Amino acid sequence: MATPLTASALLAALRAEGVKCVEYGSWRTHNRAGHGAWDPINGVMIHHTVSSGTDASVRLCYDGYADLPGPLCHGVIAKDGTVYLISAGRANHAGGGDGQVLNAVISERSLPSTNAHEGSAGAVDGNARFYGFECINLGNGADPWPDAQLDAIERVSAAICRAYGWSAESVIGHKEWSDWKSDPRGFSMTTMRSRIVRRLATKPGKTPPPKFEPFPGxxxxxxxxxxxxxxxxxxxxxxxxxxxxxxxxxxxxxxxxxxxxxxxxxxxxxxxxxxxxxxxxxxxxxxxxxxxx
Incomplete structure (x- = not known):
């Protein structure tokens, strides 16, 4: 368990990991304060936006919409790897999820299958417990995930894990939290956690040498x-x-x-x-x- 990073500390951690950050709007004070807890913090959650276009996607995540006011995450990760910071406090990104998954994240062990969602009995408020990053992608399984975007997801996650002394097991996908979610679709969170493990084994900002699967035949x-x-x-x-x-x-x-x-x-x-x-x-x-x- 940990307290939230200040806006300045979050920005510094991301930049130290080599993340290209854009400070968007009044992100340092733009949050859902007064609508629930933002503490203790236990992990990082990755999402996809189900949208296209950087400007429109960032604005949507910043403002939200009628049924779900913004901010909808802490940062938006664009196709080119740029991270637009839109909040440093509570954000409407995770919703209700499985308490057993939260326990696994806290214990930094393999995740169980999720069996809970927003409104289900025993669901836990993920907005209080996770940093959330929305990645610009249509979420249809066919929209490409460029290398620069996947690299940014890896770096963002490693930066926050490094700041708290967490392992890669503290990084999950929304679909691993809530049983009615499918994001992120198009890449494997298991593979992403393996990438984060390798990055955490290097100094901040350094790129670990790539490792590729040999041809299995x-x-x-x-x-x-x-x-x-x-x-x-x-x-x-x-x-x-x-x-x-x-x-x-x-x-x-x-x-x-x-x-x-x-x-x-x-x-x-x-x-x-x-x-x-x-x-x-x-x-x-x-x-x-x-x-x-």
Whole structure:
């Protein structure tokens, strides 16, 4: 448990981690004070906006809307990796969630499945406990997650974890908090936590050397596996604009993965049977699938 960082301390922590920050509006005093607690703080929550366009998305998160007044998060992470700070206090981003998930975050252990949401019996007020970052993305599983945006999510999360002495297990997705949420869709929070682990092992602001998954072999995919590597592959395919997914990558290898990978092969210049959607070593190495563990 911890007390909130001051606005200045939050900004300093993010910049020390190499985050490009924009101080938006009166973000230092823009909050939901008087509408619930903002303490103790236990973790970081990642969301997607279900919107497009930086200016419109940042304004929406700053102002909110009739049924949900702003601010809707503490920072908005744009496609180019810029983080727009819109609040340093309580924000309407998490809503009700599972107390068992909160206990796991506090204990920094693996998350259980969530079985609660806003208004359900025993739901816990996440707005009091988590920093929230909205990432500009349509949330349809096909909208790309550029490397710069994923890098910013990693850096923002590591910066706050470093400030409090937390591990990467203190960073969760909204869908891991509330059982009626799906965000963030399009990348794996398990893989993101692995990235945060590697960053926390380096000095602030330093970029750890990238680690990529070695080619697991064609036979691995021919078995239609269910594995985090498949999600990591799909996330990279989405980022490269090669998505054929209807609801985003998942651990289960399916026909959508084959179709998406064929798009990647054609982007690499392969044609005919060489662009059949079954991963090969050269195209896999070019895709640069990040390590999942």
């Amino acid at each position: 064609v036979d691995f995919f021919k078995r239609y596996p269910r594995d985090p590597i498949v999600t990591a592959m799909g996330t990279r395919l989405v980022a490269e604009g090669c998505s054929a997914y209807k609801s985003g990558p998942s651990p289960q290898f399916t026909a959508a993965d084959i179709t998406s990978y064929a798009k990647w092969q054609r982007k690499q210049g392969y044609t005919g049977k060489d662009a059949d959607g079954w991963p090969g070593r050269k195209s896999w190495d070019a895709l640069k699938v990040p390590k999942t563990t």
